[in-house]
Amino acid sequence: MHDGGRLFIMTKAAEKAASRLVRDFGELEKLQASRKSLRNFVTSADKNTEDKIMYELSKARPGYSFLCEESGVTENENKSSVWIVDPIAGTDNFMRGIPFFAINIALRENCKVVAGVTYDPMRRECFKAEVGAGAYLGNHCRLRVSGREKISEAVVAVWANYNVDISLAERGTIIRRTGSIALDIAYLATGKYDAVVVTGARVWDIASGEILIRESGGFWDVRQVGDDTYDVTAASSMKLLNAVKECL
Numbered sequence: 001m002h003d004g005g006r007l008f009i010m011t012k013a014a015e016k017a018a019s020r021l022v023r024d025f026g027e028l029e030k031l032q033a034s035r036k037s038l039r040n041f042v043t044s045a046d047k048n049t050e051d052k053i054m055y056e057l058s059k060a061r062p063g064y065s066f067l068c069e070e071s072g073v074t075e076n077e078n079k080s081s082v083w084i085v086d087p088i089a090g091t092d093n094f095m096r097g098i099p100f101f102a103i104n105i106a107l108r109e110n111c112k113v114v115a116g117v118t119y120d121p122m123r124r125e126c127f128k129a130e131v132g133a134g135a136y137l138g139n140h141c142r143l144r145v146s147g148r149e150k151i152s153e154a155v156v157a158v159w160a161n162y163n164v165d166i167s168l169a170e171r172g173t174i175i176r177r178t179g180s181i182a183l184d185i186a187y188l189a190t191g192k193y194d195a196v197v198v199t200g201a202r203v204w205d206i207a208s209g210e211i212l213i214r215e216s217g218g219f220w221d222v223r224q225v226g227d228d229t230y231d232v233t234a235a236s237s238m239k240l241l242n243a244v245k246e247c248l
Helices: 004-031 035-060 092-093 161-167 181-190 203-217 238-245
Strands: 064-069 071-076 078-089 102-108 112-120 125-130 134-136 156-161 174-175 195-201 218-224 229-236
Touching: 004 035, 004 078, 004 092, 004 102, 004 112, 004 125, 035 064, 035 078, 035 092, 035 102, 064 203, 078 092, 078 181, 078 203, 102 181, 102 203, 112 181, 112 203, 125 181, 125 203, 134 203, 156 161, 156 181, 161 174, 181 195, 181 203, 181 229, 195 203, 195 238, 203 218, 203 229, 218 238, 229 238
Parallel strands: 064 078, 156 174, 156 195
Antiparallel strands: 064 071, 078 102, 102 112, 112 125, 125 134, 195 229, 218 229
16 A cells, blocks of 8 residues: 655654764764773664654554664564664764764565665765655655666675675676665665675665665565575666676
8 A cells, every 4th residue: 555654754753863863973073082982872872863763653653563773673553564773774884983874764564665764864865765656865856776787887885705896896896885785775776886785684774775776676686594684686787686696
């Protein structure tokens, strides 16, 4: 069922949580001298962001359940509708003062992701998609993958063993390791990247990304490798997807 309000709800929750997160990011420089206090601060920022998102989503859709990176599973009255939340996708970047991280929110209904938002707080960029309705940056900019087919011309973001980098580099591929799976996938949806390879992802890393890629015309291959871990290859064309998978 199409629900025009759910993307609005997810976007507003991300925006409200992001304002505090940006302030926290600005405080990090004062804590760089102490690694312990820095780690505690980042853990607190993670939890506060998640709590704010959960509060806003619960206010809009009472009874929906949650699957969150920090607090795990929260089963509420409606067990078939589940918000999936990663409050800081790119925590190491955040902790080191690197402004490349995102908030991930997805909605899974009856075991299928139907809407997703990846919000970049530092650039105020909102990548969002809903099943059957396309993928967008903001409200008006429709997202499309690049459609590139040649691996020798591709830019590929890698989250895998360095043997994969070597294999790709031998084919002339340009490789990116950025520190945020969420933004890597969002950049694939915009056509900035041509493929993404991830090993050992958790569901909150990739839930919003999957619908972004599918709705922007890309190709998505996922394989469950553990209780809640997944290997993902995504690309702008089926030909490129197969070429990248040969390098794994």
